[in-house]
Amino acid sequence: MHRRLSSLIILVLVAASCGSGGSSSSSTETTTTVAPTTTAPVTTTTAPPTTTAVVTTTTEPPTTTTAAPPTPDELAGAGPYEVGVTTRTLPTGNLVEIYYPSTEVAAGRSEEYRIRDYVPALMAALIPPESLDSFTVEAARDAPASPGEPFPVVLFSHGFSGFRLQSTALLRHLASWGMVVASPDHPSRDLSHILGEADEDAPDAADDLRATLAVLGDSLGDPVLDNLADTSLVALGGHSAGGFTIVSVAGDDGIAGYVSYASGAGEGIELPDVPSLFIAGSGDTVVLPEVTASAFERAPSSSWMWTLDQTGHLAFSDLCAVGDGDSTLIDLAEAAGVGDFISEELRRLGTDGCELPNRPVEEVWPAIHQASTGFYRWVFGIDAEPLGLDSTTVESVTVDSH
Secondary structure (H helix, E strand, O other), X not given: OHHHHHHHHHHHHHHHHOOOOOOOOOOOOEEXXXXXXXXXXOOOOOOOOOOOOOOOOOOOOOOOOOOOOOOHHHHHOOOOOEEEEEEEEOOOOOEEEEEEEEOHHHOOOOEEEEHHHHOOHHHHOOOOOOOOOEEEEOOEEOOOEOOOOOEEEEEEEOOOOOOOOOOHHHHHHHHHOOOEEEEEOOOOXXXXXXXXXXXXOOOOHHHXXXXXXXXXXXXXXXXXXXXXXXXXXEEEEEEOHHHHHHXXXXXXXXXXEEEEEOOOOOOXXXXXXXXEEEEEEOOOOOOOHHHHHHHHHHOOOOEEEEEEOOOOHHHHOOOOOEOOOOEOHHHHHHHOOOHHHOOHHHXXXXXXXXXXXXXXXXXXXXXXXXXXXXXXXXXXXXXXXXXXXXXXXXXXXXXXXX
16 A cells, blocks of 8 residues: 555656756856845635637737836736636646636635645545645636736646646736736646546647637637637747647747746757747756756747746746645655655655755746746737846846847
């Protein structure tokens, strides 16, 4: 029995790593360090466990508004919109979580998810009820969408052994800045299927993203989604294995650009000729920053790379901040009574980015939010120039571009 439980926990730890490391030649970097300012707290929400668009893919997206642009410091904080969240089902049966700009009706409301709801029932039953494995985000389920013109779309792809809610802090932030952000489960690699029975018929993760876009585009009469998403303005984001997925989709017609978090691109892969942003952690031992730098160096212009000091692999997800902020997947393994079966190496993989010498993820998130928001606003034509990418309001960031 213990051996079977140990196997499950080991898989959880591999899940936490969301990918594999490697090394390659790194790019020449220019370091920009600015004194820290007070960062706006980021609150996050999640969905409960149940429940195309032609864009000109040039490196100089058209400007579509004349509003005064935000400062980098403002981009790091929450945007002007309250946030709603809703869940839909793809034709293949997997769920997709959608965060979107809402109205004052959504103010003060929140959503919570628990990690135990995304592991097989056998393991979930071993986690004591009092274990702190929840994450809360400020978003209102099925709240009315903000009226007016439809909003641009960001499709997000989670990592290996991740799940659609793994990065709600980031997704909620983007929605607060006027974007519809949709994140599907990938049955080909999500946590429940990696720990449980594999889905041999699961679609390719890239097709999950394409199906998600189709759902957003075919929403006439939907009580929440009708006229919500402008599927002629689409960009991508992906963490770890999800970064590899979005590279394979970024060449599709109508994709304006992509952000790759703690990821890279396979050697010999030709990267699509659209704008890109690569964000890595200097302390990432799962996907080494040199791997990310190799992809950045091969990406066509315009492209940026941010390397965040004292930052690990899981900083681009919620997984270092579940419960009281001190819980990790290793803590859940200990609570389930199988911690003695976990090697030191697996413990490292299961906590990459969650422990010293890495900074608390809540200190890193504002930089991630600033760069991501500035990049997406530019490729969507909201701002005439990319904002907040070459200067930063948080300390310890190395920035390069070409």
